[in-house]
Amino acid sequence: MKKKGLLFIISGPAGSGKGTIVKRVRELAEFDFSVSATTRSPRPGELEGVHYFFVGKQEFEEKIAAGEMLEYAEYVGNYYGTPKKPVEKALSAGKNMILDIDVQGALQVKEKLPEAIMVFVLPPDFATLMRRIRGRGTESPEIIDKRMQKARVELECFDQYDYIVTNRDNDVENAAQDVLAILKAETLKTFRNRDIKEHFFS
Amino acid sequence: MKKKGLLFIISGPAGSGKGTIVKRVRELAEFDFSVSATTRSPRPGELEGVHYFFVGKQEFEEKIAAGEMLEYAEYVGNYYGTPKKPVEKALSAGKNMILDIDVQGALQVKEKLPEAIMVFVLPPDFATLMRRIRGRGTESPEIIDKRMQKARVELECFDQYDYIVTNRDNDVENAAQDVLAILKAETLKTFRNRDIKEHFFS
Numbered sequence: 440m441k442k443k444g445l446l447f448i449i450s451g452p453a454g455s456g457k458g459t460i461v462k463r464v465r466e467l468a469e470f471d472f473s474v475s476a477t478t479r480s481p482r483p484g485e486l487e488g489v490h491y492f493f494v495g496k497q498e499f500e501e502k503i504a505a506g507e508m509l510e511y512a513e514y515v516g517n518y519y520g521t522p523k524k525p526v527e528k529a530l531s532a533g534k535n536m537i538l539d540i541d542v543q544g545a546l547q548v549k550e551k552l553p554e555a556i557m558v559f560v561l562p563p564d565f566a567t568l569m570r571r572i573r574g575r576g577t578e579s580p581e582i583i584d585k586r587m588q589k590a591r592v593e594l595e596c597f598d599q600y601d602y603i604v605t606n607r608d609n610d611v612e613n614a615a616q617d618v619l620a621i622l623k624a625e626t627l628k629t630f631r632n633r634d635i636k637e638h639f640f641s
Numbered sequence: 642m643k644k645k646g647l648l649f650i651i652s653g654p655a656g657s658g659k660g661t662i663v664k665r666v667r668e669l670a671e672f673d674f675s676v677s678a679t680t681r682s683p684r685p686g687e688l689e690g691v692h693y694f695f696v697g698k699q700e701f702e703e704k705i706a707a708g709e710m711l712e713y714a715e716y717v718g719n720y721y722g723t724p725k726k727p728v729e730k731a732l733s734a735g736k737n738m739i740l741d742i743d744v745q746g747a748l749q750v751k752e753k754l755p756e757a758i759m760v761f762v763l764p765p766d767f768a769t770l771m772r773r774i775r776g777r778g779t780e781s782p783e784i785i786d787k788r789m790q791k792a793r794v795e796l797e798c799f800d801q802y803d804y805i806v807t808n809r810d811n812d813v814e815n816a817a818q819d820v821l822a823i824l825k826a827e828t829l830k831t832f833r834n835r836d837i838k839e840h841f842f843s
Binding site: 559561565594595597598600601602603604605617619620621623624625627628629630632633635636639 | 761763767796797799800802803804805806807819821822823825826827829830831832834835837838841
């Protein structure tokens with residue numbers, strides 16, 4: 440039997456550099472990534488099954504009801520989410536996967552796939568977080584308030600994650616190496632290697 | 642408050658290369674090591690507190706009774722064991738420690754210090770294990786039998802360990818890097834970093 444792949448979930452508030460870290464991790468180690476489903480219309484150049492799975496609202500809601508979405512959220516009148524089947528299929532084939540999703544989505548995934556390895560990325564410091572939240576200084580106070588609140592809620596949730604990676608001094612390489620160390624250590628965990636014993640004496 | 646150090650316990654049967662791996666890990670990362678206590682007499686050149694703490698039989702037994710030994714065993718009429726106080730002192734001072742002990746001792750430590758991180762080192766393959774067990778071909782069948790039985794018992798216990806490192810192709814460097822990845826990942830575990838949240842908004 441093929442050994443199951445590992446599912447990594449990476450979350451982090453604005454300014455954490457999470458996206459750049461995930462990009463670097465994917466350069467250094469083989470990870471499949473999942474294609475999200477959405478009910479919004481494709482933009483020019485967006486391809487079905489590459490950028491998104493484009494589905495109708497009714498279909499999306501049927502998938503939710505059937506438990507076929509690992510996580511989903513509604514945003515400006517459209518659904519966005521992660522279909523469960525492609526993730527399970529990749530994991531069963533022994534592929535590692537990485538999902539870059541917000542805290543709300545991450546906790547939904549953890550509930551459905553408790554074996555998921557949850558990594559929370561922290562911004563270098565509070566100033567960086569605030570800089571990112573304030574943006575280019577053109578945002579309204581309401582938007583800044585909303586972002587600030589989201590960051591606070593996300594930070595409050597971090598102890599539901601297994602690991603905390605701090606993007607110290609904005610050193611993406613260092614943070615990526617942290618994630619790779621977690622990957623290696625998780626691969627070495629005994630419960631993922633029980634088969635070794637049976638093979639050893641045979 | 643100083644962050645507590647990590648306690649690593651490394652075990653592995655004959656031929657696992659555990660001793661060499663631990664030596665290499667100590668070259669690459671800072672680990673305190675513990676000095677064992679014994680009731681046997683010092684050999685020429687052995688220094689008190691460096692090679693061993695040399696104690697009388699009665700004193701050793703009193704330490705056992707008082708719960709001051711993390712683990713101990715009797716071997717050819719003498720006690721050998723790991724005193725608890727120096728380990729706890731080093732950990733409280735934020736130092737990481739590594740204990741290279743057999744399975745029997747390791748399980749005693751885990752019971753007293755459940756936060757210990759248990760790493761089991763596997764020999765490259767069964768042939769290597771057997772070669773080491775047979776030694777130079779001069780051992781009696783009884784000794785070979787006894788070693789074989791010990792190796793089997795140790796292998797049976799491996800799922801009480803947190804991580805399995807396989808010394809594949811006798812590649813000590815690779816195995817040492819595995820241990821370092823475990824160290825890094827354990828350091829990043831959320832429960833060891835709860836203080837970050839409080840500091841982040843202050």
